[in-house]
Amino acid sequence: MTGSTPQTLHTNRARSGDVHRLEVAHVDGDAYSTEVRGHRLQVDQPLEAGGSDTAPTPTELFAASLATCVAFYAGRYLHRHGLSQAGLRVRTEFTMATDRPPRVASMLLVIVPPPELPERRRAALLAVVSRCTVHNTLHEPPEIDIELAPPPSLP
Incomplete structure (x- = not known):
């Protein structure tokens, strides 16, 4: 982490x-x-x-966080199997919800693997990246508490 x-x-x-x-x-x-x-x-x-x-906006960084996590996991998979990471890319699109509350409604991530990735490795690569930490967090959201700090003490 x-x-x-x-x-x-x-x-x-x-x-x-x-x-x-x-x-x-x-x-x-x-x-x-x-x-x-x-x-x-x-x-x-x-x-x-x-x-x-x-x-970027915080929402754009949120989308970038998922895309870079997917790219990282893809890169590690390729490296672990002695495959080149050259040309690896992840393209991302997201849409905002039209109702309330404001939020990202959908995301599409397209993994562009290195051109020489063997066909037999494609499904495994997709399975690995779908388990990245950010993706897992979206599927099993953390508890989130938001608190207001106490006012500073006066001398």
Whole structure:
């Protein structure tokens, strides 16, 4: 998963396993950034949605997260079987729901395997990538709690 130091937030809920922590901070307008193990990610909104379009939206990063997880699992499968990863691509499309609540309604991922992938490996590759961590998480969603931090103490 990540090499971040397991820590817990101020919460009453018991957590099991490693806890990985990150924090999102406001940058400007609709832009926010976060650091994950020293890597900086930023999100924004498109101009037509009132943002400055300096970065992908959180929803686009969500779709990218699934696509890159699938690509990673495909690459590992190819490597494990001594096959080239050259030319491996994952194309992704998503549509938004037209009703409430706002959410992604559907996603299509198309894996473009390396041209020399043997026909007998295609079904196995598809089976492996369909078990990537992000895909598994979407099929068995985590418990999600959203809390408001207490106000800072006054001196």
